[in-house]
Ligand SMILES: Nc1ncnc2c1ncn2[C@@H]1O[C@H](COP(=O)(O)OP(=O)(O)OP(=O)(O)O)[C@@H](O)[C@H]1O
């Protein structure tokens with residue numbers, strides 16, 4: 604099964620929509636709760652990163668019996684130094700975004716500790732693509 | 745212990761989400777950083793925070809948190825309360841600060 608969700612930069616009121624839809628779907632399919640939790644953390648953090656840091660984006664979900672692939676493609680400023688961005692505590696979030704409690708620099712580290720496969724590629728001035736894969740059968744995880 | 749029990753024992757205000765008063769409370773998690781809660785709060789923990797905007801409900805729902813306690817006599821936004829009602833996740837309030845209300849919640853949960 605394939606699904607798509609659009610994400611608008613700066614639109615915090617709808618942040619988390621895709622994550623909650625995907626959570627519901629996985630629940631209905633009877634996926635193990637501990638795996639759903641990991642999917643939710645990864646997708647939410649990647650989704651909010653588009654809202655907080657990019658202009659717009661699309662989330663592509665590819666769901667098969669044994670795995671979920673989440674591809675988040677955004678148009679935005681891109682990430683000049685991905686290794687630096689991956690470090691716990693590193694954030695370029697604006698003051699307004701930090702006031703809301705985002706911008707702790709923990710989102711990408713959260714994804715990396717919950718994903719089975721996690722790749723970022725980025726073109727500065729163009730945008731960022733985040734790819735996350737999680738195995739859906741507990742033994743493989 | 746249920747959400748309704750902690751409201752009584754800790755003398756909390758109920759702002760919204762009364763459908764969720766019987767949700768089970770297994771502990772607490774105190775943080776104002778959203779990705780800290782996202783990464784580390786376990787299901788069943790009541791979330792204690794100063795944040796009042798709508799995104800706290802998305803996180804509470806995604807993480808299966810039974811309720812949110814807003815500290816320092818702050819009030820949740822209208823859209824935050826609307827979302828709380830939709831999700832059936834109560835938003836509670838206290839005039840205490842995070843440290844004190846966390847300690848009180850810890851104590852009543854420990855006595856159980
Ligand atoms: N999609 C994106 N486009 C542009 N920059 C990004 C994107 N995602 C992450 N970044 C950059 O990487 C940094 C670290 O991201 P990370 O998610 O770890 O932390 P954060 O979003 O700043 O804060 P938190 O996730 O804790 O709320 C961001 O501050 C930003 O500079």
Ligand SMILES: [Mg+2]
Pocket residue numbers: 648651652655706709710711779
């Ligand atoms: Mg982030």
